[in-house]
Amino acid sequence: MSLFDRTTGSARRRPRLPGRLMLATGMLVYPAIAAVAVGTTVHGRAAAAGYAVIGAFVVCMVLAALALGRRLRAWLTAALAAMTALFLAALPFTHENAFYLAAVVVSFVAILRPRHVGLVIGGATLAALLVPWAVRPWQTGPAGFQALALLFTALTCGGFAELVATNAALVAARAEVERLASEAERNRIARDLHDLLGHSLTAITVKARLAQRLAAKDQPASVAEMAAVETLSRQALADVRAAVTGYREVTVAGELARARELLRAAGIVADLPTATDAVAPQQRELLGWVVREGITNVVRHSRATRCTVALAADSVEIRDDGRGAATGTDGGGLRGLRERVADAGGTVEAGPLAPHGWRLLVTLPAPGRRPRESADARAYEEGTT
Secondary structure (H helix, E strand, C coil), X not given: CCHHHHCCCHHHHCCCHHHHHHHHHHCCHHHHHHHHHHHHHCCCHHHHHHHHHHHHHHHHHXXXXXXXXXXXXXXXXXXXXXXXXXXXXXXXXHHHHHHHHHHHHHHHHHHHCCCCHHHHHHHHHHHHHHHHXXXXXXXXXXXXXXXXXXXXXXXXXXXXXXXXXXXXXXXXXXXXXXXXXXXXXXXXXXXXXXHHHHHHHHHHHHHHHHHHHHHCCCHXXXXXXHHHHHHHHHHHHHHHHHHHHCCCCCCHHHHHHHHXXXXXXXCCEEXXXXXXXXXXXXXXXHHHHHHHHHHXXXXXXXXXXXXXXXXXXXXXXXXXXXXXXXXXXXXXXXXXXXXHHHHCCCEEEEEECCCCCEEEEEECCCCCCCCCCCHHHHHHHHHHC
């Protein structure tokens, strides 16, 4: 896989030009060594031709570095092809020192990391050893130093490219984690606001209606109900603040007490448990959310005359005798409740009863079992650590 394919996202939009230009500038030492070798190998017009070839090689080298930094594959391919041709053209002028130019070409190939980069590096290193020995007019042995320079430079550039690609992947992964964490936080706030405000506003509406009915015949009771409305409004504001900041305290005992008051104000007979000791401490908050959502739906939708809540160590069941078919679809509150329970590894059963009524049953895993974490919860935890 090439460097073009492995760098994504912000790394593609903001090429890292300085690092690659510095790398290319450091490799200018190889054309400089080849240029010095021209003066010791040939003279006159031949030397001028050799210097021209090396100068053209340097121009192509800079163009290749710019094309690599800007992800211009076509330009980079053309520059590498020209550099390869100029390396071959420099052989008669610099002999074994031309393989310093080959080191530059192979290093760019190592940065790109094509499929057979190992064969390219190995073949070029072997050529640096054998070609000077095989060409007898040069009267030199194997170019060991040039071969080592080619091998280690190519491996260094390949490692540099791998590091750049890894850093780009880490940046992209971190950005994705931050996105998932933000999305999870938005979902949490939306879910909490729905559950908190749905319950509080329903209670305010019911008590306001009760106060209107009592105003004409029982003014003290009406005033008491309006005072309760004020208290609920203040509590709703506090709940909103708590939901936004992430600190909210919901317990099954507190929600049962609120449910008793809300059902009384709505004129619904409440059959609620008087103790919550059987519920494990780590499950009391979640079961509190269940009671809150279930009672809110009973008051808001069911038109029931009686509501029963059955509480066990790892479950809660809410029944009413209202019009079950009217609440047969999953609204936002029930969907949010399903998400909460699913995150804890539990199940939700909701449906109508015969001949009329509605039943909500939530079952949680035993306290000793570790709840299953959702993807949103994991992303939120990773993004906040």
